[in-house]
Amino acid sequence: MSDSVLEQHGPEWLRVMLRIRFFEGSLADLFERGQLVGVVHLSIGQEAVAAGICSALEPGDQITTTHRGHHHMLARGLEPEPMLAEILGKATGYCRGKGGSMHVACFERGVTGANGIVGGGIPMALGLALAAQELGSGGIAVAFFGDGASSQGTFHETLNLAALWRAPAVFVCENNRYGEFTPTERAIAGPGVAARAAGYGIPGVAVDGHDVQAVHAAALEAVERARAGGGPSLLECVTTRVRGHHEGEENYAGTYREAPLGPDPIDLLDAALGQPGLRARLEAEERELVARALAAAQAAPDPDPATALEDVFA
Amino acid sequence: MSDSVLEQHGPEWLRVMLRIRFFEGSLADLFERGQLVGVVHLSIGQEAVAAGICSALEPGDQITTTHRGHHHMLARGLEPEPMLAEILGKATGYCRGKGGSMHVACFERGVTGANGIVGGGIPMALGLALAAQELGSGGIAVAFFGDGASSQGTFHETLNLAALWRAPAVFVCENNRYGEFTPTERAIAGPGVAARAAGYGIPGVAVDGHDVQAVHAAALEAVERARAGGGPSLLECVTTRVRGHHEGEENYAGTYREAPLGPDPIDLLDAALGQPGLRARLEAEERELVARALAAAQAAPDPDPATALEDVFA
Amino acid sequence: MNGSPSGANRLAPAIADAIAQEMRSDPRVLVWGEDVTIGVMGPTRGLAAEFGESRVRDCPISEAGFVGAAVGAAIGGLRPVVDIMFSSFAYVAFDQLVNQAGRMRYMTGGQLSVPLVVIGSAGAAGANAAQHSEVPPALFLNGGGLRVAFPSTPHQAFWLTRAAIRSDDPVIVLHHPALAAARGPVGAEPLELGQAEVGPEGDDVTILAVGLMAHRARSAAGKLAAEGIAAEVVDVCSLSPMPWETILASVRKTGRVVVVDEARLTCSVASELAAGVAEWAFGDLRAPVRRLAVPDVPIPFAPGLEAAVIPDEDAIARVVRETVGA
């Protein structure tokens, strides 16, 4: 990676990674205090994947993500306040309180949707890519999914279809080395996720997902290929799930074998940037921004129960 | 292949391949004369795959097959008469007339089932293999499926599971270069079916499926590996579908691009055997055997309508 | 009423013609499915010749993948029509239909539309056996978030397919394989999702039926008329929205109801119709609402067995007579 890329993107990466960290941290706090409804799956430790990929995208592109997708959304530019409002089930949430943590979406800003069904959003991204191709919009689509999701049939079907039809899509496997409580090596046979790309005749690359520069470089290549009509790629970003599968799991999960922690992606980037003071300044700003968003989201009204019957059909 | 293998199996291969040819030919005739109900998918041209694989199996093994599976069943030793009776919807059919051509089964003789759902029987074979493993029966299971089926999610999911759990299973893709009317290269991206095995860390071999000796040699290796606890293999047998997708397709399918015919597997084997007179003798015997079976099946009674309500639950 | 908007006079070609007309007027409409260029099942036959093999696109056998992709494409601005062949193949794509297509608008608080059409055959057509004879509308209706239509005539097929393609919701269009060649004109009066067709009319008893059962109900009504029983047939060709007003109006008039369904009885459309009638028109009922459906068995292969489990004209007439006599 040339220094100019780091110069160009580094401060924004650091900002968004800190935003993610504080955003997710605030959810952990809320959970701890019993103020969260539903289940949350946090992305702390995985910030570099989101920042590295999304900074390679254009406004007209679309992403689909998973139950663990707040970081992708923030990196894609969604606003913390309506995100938090959604996660708190408020009327001002992006989805009017109907979606919650696992279903935040903002189509206008390029986040078609999260998904509660593991593997469920992979074909959807292909479809978004094909729509862009067909409509000539110049856009591409990115499917984010976990290592666990790569065992689903939809992964295989979609990669085959995408390769056949040279879809402008990038398939990003965020390999945090766990699906729930099962380590990846007990769920994925063979040499690994990236290696499966060869079976479809498309590029498959594994990168260090803690290193935003490495992620971004790989993303740029895949995104450019997709946009230029060169077809889809599979990108495996090996990363670390710091907080376990979901908040509150200690109620039943006990101490399962956690994979060794990788490096902290924020520390890594900070060191690479070598700009004393930048981190502290951004930390202050982002901590404040998230705190304000949270306060506003908490103060927002609950949805009118009558709205439960709306939005089923056009 | 050593000559002794050919000597040992050659005459039986020739016999069963002729049996399949006449069996399927008699169905084509029946269809032509308007005497067949439902849809039939014939395996003429693919006899060597069935003969080569099934002659590597033991009585306690199980196979699952597809809508196009008569050849596998005959090679596995099912009787032509109850098979034909089933295909004709008679009470004396293996499935009492409830299954028909796409669902012939005889568990006792190692044919767990055909399947009307493309890709539907692949996981079932894994389960049969795991049952054998768990019960210590020493048996293995073989899933037959088409090139088209390899695009289904169940293919991917099953191979991953089988590889992880070292299931005593062999996955046989019978690549007749078409799924319905779509040539394989328009349905399968990348270097081909066998190459996908690498993604799961299991052996993947492509052989000439017209050549029963080649099929058998590859089958023996895969079967021995499975039986010895070495885990599953993927075997791709490239073959030729001589009669199109199903009888009667000319009513709507027109002249689609048929792949070039491969060599006739029966001619190939006959030439390799070089035993003048053998083929003529076996032809006479098998033609007669199939004719007698057909006459008996046609004379058999229809099922009592009351039996339609039986066999749903235990 | 002016002239017919379609030259098609059989059911499957009427679907194809509706698709073709929409493709001509709206470039966002495209067709995906296995061998749709050849049009194995009828509803896409002839389209590739006019629109080319990119817009009418053959798919590898991976229903969850391409149905899911169609969901994404619909969200992304296209209007995909997926021919899934036999509707039971939708079972391998069930999550993508029910849990994705049927939920996306709702889960996103109304942000997303999924203008997707999935066409599939439903019903037994002589010895297709258990996995190719399904009649699954109840699964889609209870699954939720999906519109469902099941036309029984070329007229219904043309207009409901057109309405399905123009709808901003995901719509499942079912067609019965035994009716593919059923003849009839396409009338000029449009039919919308949510409408039923009533005919013949009658005062003695209402028969509610769909698809092939609607055909058989009409035959049975003809037979019964000769016996002096005036049966009114409501062909519930749109199942979501369910045309309750038309149904209840007929029931209020006749006070007697027989529901006929080619699906298994338990949790079927027949049960839904019977329950709704019994709840909302209880005071008008002069006899119990009788349901005639497939007993809870898979469809068997042998023609004699298949016929034994599917309601026919005689069975319908018999139950109607019993109901009128009750």
Add this chain to the structure above:
Amino acid sequence: MNGSPSGANRLAPAIADAIAQEMRSDPRVLVWGEDVTIGVMGPTRGLAAEFGESRVRDCPISEAGFVGAAVGAAIGGLRPVVDIMFSSFAYVAFDQLVNQAGRMRYMTGGQLSVPLVVIGSAGAAGANAAQHSEVPPALFLNGGGLRVAFPSTPHQAFWLTRAAIRSDDPVIVLHHPALAAARGPVGAEPLELGQAEVGPEGDDVTILAVGLMAHRARSAAGKLAAEGIAAEVVDVCSLSPMPWETILASVRKTGRVVVVDEARLTCSVASELAAGVAEWAFGDLRAPVRRLAVPDVPIPFAPGLEAAVIPDEDAIARVVRETVGA
């Protein structure tokens, strides 16, 4: 009645204990599913410690694959118990459940048995949103070939799970996440598939309900008793076989029926029950059979929205009052 056969006194542990007891006595019984060694959902918790990680086996996330493998394993002589976690995850394995497990015996003319159990949670438990709050029994019932149980107490959970494992048919056992910790003893009297539990008894009106709705119906009945309305609750904990005799006996006694369901109304179990009652006990009905179910919407996330669409004790009591007053 002798002592309890199980020390479990909560619902999810009662399922786990039933599995454990069957595993002890039958080496063919094994457990598959995602993270079943940890037992995320409860019903498999603790089993791995006793039976090891091969017999209690964690599966990669590939439901169609391992449910399908379980079908094959069941045919091959094992008795797999699959914990699919949330029952809506069965949608990605729907073909394997309905079109394979549910058809194999029939299509083979009775040659094959599929002694498979699939356990999944069903229902909303506070802000799980649309894809994790499904109540899908109607889909399995109309799909066919499957037995279905939905226990609402530890007693029912223990006995029905035991019966499911001993059954030679594929059985879906549903359990409500909001009842996982519901307390109650496991009685000595076995409950079989096909049986319902009646209680409290009453002469004025019958409430038919399942799962969490059965709990709420019992609470509502308590409240109504104080008002002088004697409601009888039939907990239809077995849905296939459907305990029609028990249901109809209660209806004949009371002449008034309210059905409560946590699924979407259309083509639901509620509709099935209402239709059956209205068809087979028409002469005994003194009021229309009322159905109280989720309107045809996906389950929303926000707790206030969720509560707005799911029948509660007050709604049940209100509809019962209306029915008794009718």
